[in-house]
Amino acid sequence: MTVIVENSSTNILYYDSLVGEIKTSADFLRTKRKITGNDLDAYLENKLLNLRSPGTYRLITNAFAVPPKTRWSLSKDTYTYHSELHSRPAPVHATLETLERSALSYLEKYSTLPITVECSGGLDSSIIIEFLLSHDFNICLSGFTSDRYEFRTERKIQEFYFSKVKSSISLSYESCGAFDDLKQAPLHPLPAQESLSHKRHHVAANATLALNSKLLLSGEAGDQLLGIRPKNIIKGANIPAGYYYWSLAEKWSDQFVYNDKGVDYISALAIGSLPRQIISMRAGLGEDHMKIWARNILKDKLPEMLTKYAYKAFHDGWVMDGLVSVLDDIAELGKTTYEYLGHPEIHPDILVADSLTYKSMPSDLKIRYLGRLAFATWIYSLARDDKLI
Amino acid sequence: MWGWAYSLPYHGDGWWYISRFTGSLLHSTHPPPFIGRPIASVIQALEYCNDPYQCEWSPNPDTKKLSIAEMQCLTRADDVLFKLGNSNFLLSILYAGLKEPIFDTTKQAFSAIANLPNHQGEVLDKCFQRTLLAAKTSRSFSRGGVIFIGADLSSHEMHAWIIENGQQPDHEDRSWINYRPLLAIVKS
Numbered sequence: 001m002t003v004i005v006e007n008s009s010t011n012i013l014y015y016d017s018l019v020g021e022i023k024t025s026a027d028f029l030r031t032k033r034k035i036t037g038n039d040l041d042a043y044l045e046n047k048l049l050n051l052r053s054p055g056t057y058r059l060i061t062n063a064f065a066v067p068p069k070t071r072w073s074l075s076k077d078t079y080t081y082h083s084e085l086h087s088r089p090a091p092v093h094a095t096l097e098t099l100e101r102s103a104l105s106y107l108e109k110y111s112t113l114p115i116t117v118e119c120s121g122g123l124d125s126s127i128i129i130e131f132l133l134s135h136d137f138n139i140c141l142s143g144f145t146s147d148r149y150e151f152r153t154e155r156k157i158q159e160f161y162f163s164k165v166k167s168s169i170s171l172s173y174e175s176c177g178a179f180d181d182l183k184q185a186p187l188h189p190l191p192a193q194e195s196l197s198h199k200r201h202h203v204a205a206n207a208t209l210a211l212n213s214k215l216l217l218s219g220e221a222g223d224q225l226l227g228i229r230p231k232n233i234i235k236g237a238n239i240p241a242g243y244y245y246w247s248l249a250e251k252w253s254d255q256f257v258y259n260d261k262g263v264d265y266i267s268a269l270a271i272g273s274l275p276r277q278i279i280s281m282r283a284g285l286g287e288d289h290m291k292i293w294a295r296n297i298l299k300d301k302l303p304e305m306l307t308k309y310a311y312k313a314f315h316d317g318w319v320m321d322g323l324v325s326v327l328d329d330i331a332e333l334g335k336t337t338y339e340y341l342g343h344p345e346i347h348p349d350i351l352v353a354d355s356l357t358y359k360s361m362p363s364d365l366k367i368r369y370l371g372r373l374a375f376a377t378w379i380y381s382l383a384r385d386d387k388l389i
Numbered sequence: 390m391w392g393w394a395y396s397l398p399y400h401g402d403g404w405w406y407i408s409r410f411t412g413s414l415l416h417s418t419h420p421p422p423f424i425g426r427p428i429a430s431v432i433q434a435l436e437y438c439n440d441p442y443q444c445e446w447s448p449n450p451d452t453k454k455l456s457i458a459e460m461q462c463l464t465r466a467d468d469v470l471f472k473l474g475n476s477n478f479l480l481s482i483l484y485a486g487l488k489e490p491i492f493d494t495t496k497q498a499f500s501a502i503a504n505l506p507n508h509q510g511e512v513l514d515k516c517f518q519r520t521l522l523a524a525k526t527s528r529s530f531s532r533g534g535v536i537f538i539g540a541d542l543s544s545h546e547m548h549a550w551i552i553e554n555g556q557q558p559d560h561e562d563r564s565w566i567n568y569r570p571l572l573a574i575v576k577s
Contacts (some may be wrong), residue, residue: 015448150541153441290448290563307443314567317543359544 121154
């Protein structure tokens with residue numbers, strides 16, 4: 001028998017198949033849970049995709065995360081994407097002007113409040129910054145920057161925009177490692193890759209507050225909205241209207257890191273009807289990983305650094321150095337998890353050894369390693385807060 | 390024929406450089422031996438590497454229609470470079486130094502190479518062969534082209550690319566900026 005599970009809220013909810021109930025994260029976490037090695041195997045089999053892409057995934061501790069505004073079908077030990085709750089026909093006449101009007105109408109409520117925008121030095125966040133500056137919004141900027149050689153192009157763009165606003169905070173990648181403070185990861189109902197970078201978001205939330213703002217806009221959805229082949233999203237004549245996959249990684253951070261501090265973390269490219277309009281405008285085009293379409297239609301609105309070039313800085317070095325700098329924490333996460341599960345893949349010595357060889361792993365093993373680390377981080381947080389049976 | 394390979398060592402946590410003979414990335418407490426001062430075209434190309442927004446680059450290819458003979462020549466040279474592989478570093482460079490001009494510009498060369506069967510998918514996987522083939526088959530490369538081989542010092546991943554008279558001619562390569570140039574190869 002198939003059960004259909006729906007989440008009409010704007011938050012990630014959690015379906016507990018043992019009791020057949022959909023719960024908020026706080027309700028879900030009220031019950032202590034017994035976790036087994038099979039749950040780790042199931043999580044690794046999901047390949048970190050369950051909050052990022054429609055598909056069929058295995059349950060973890062008889063439960064799964066239900067993305068906002070989606071419908072899923074549940075069978076014995078797997079769950080499968082069914083549909084969006086609010087698919088709508090593709091807008092026929094979406095243009096840059098209709099996009100601007102929609103964004104303005106959504107952001108009207110913030111017109112008198114300071115808005116912080118994450119200035120990454122890339123195209124997506126720059127689109128948001130330019131748009132808000134051109135409509136006289138009161139914006140501040142915050143952004144992680146680095147002295148690393150590979151970040152020199154991003155630094156130039158950050159310097160360009162930081163000089164255009166009254167208030168900005170430049171945060172340092174060097175003082176915030178990619179895997180810092182894993183032992184202080186927020187308590188969360190199910191393992192999530194996003195828990196590994198909670199410190200970066202914690203620091204960004206504090207910067208937002210320091211700028212007297214309670215809203216941080218990011219450009220996170222840009223890779224998908226401006227790069228993905230529209231045919232992969234459009235279902236028949238409809239385009240999903242909800243808060244869907246490309247926003248979910250950051251939705252997790254919004255829910256578990258930012259909201260605790262009273263800050264909202266929102267992808268400005270994915271608000272309201274913007275995703276539908278953008279996908280509709282790109283209909284018929286192919287995959288565009290350099291985002292040439294966006295660079296062309298915005299060539300009169302953005303600096304040449306962003307319209308003439310499509311450079312892409314890697315964060316790999318920051319990730320790899322970050323991993324090696326927290327080996328003691330990784331050993332402790334592994335020790336706690338191994339004592340509880342007895343699963344060989346999570347043995348502290350093996351986790352530490354794999355951290356050191358991560359840089360030379362093929363990508364599938366890298367994904368598996370990050371899954372093991374996310375699982376250990378989850379178990380550690382549950383043990384720390386006495387939530388394990 | 391080739392002129393010279395200039396070592397461009399970087400001093401961070403020790404000395405990082407690339408062997409001119411094997412193409413291996415080396416990390417040492419000592420600087421590499423025999424560092425000659427690079428010629429003006431290498432110094433100028435390095436400035437473009439360090440400030441990529443000064444560099445001319447376009448994602449659009451510049452396609453030249455090839456005759457059957459030209460296509461056969463290009464494919465044969467490509468196959469030879471792949472057979473030699475990354476492990477025959479010096480031999481590959483020497484082979485690429487034997488000019489077989491097919492294209493007027495290096496940008497045209499990259500545009501055609503991008504369509505060869507060996508060069509589908511990720512640019513970074515075949516960058517050495519791709520770059521050498523472009524240099525071998527382009528007329529303009531001899532007039533100011535510089536092959537750079539660089540590395541990301543955290544992952545130790547390496548990459549090869551060309552800067553030629555202020556231009557990065559590979560329309561598909563947007564990742565070259567992530568690699569610190571450690572070796573420059575120029576024509577005589």
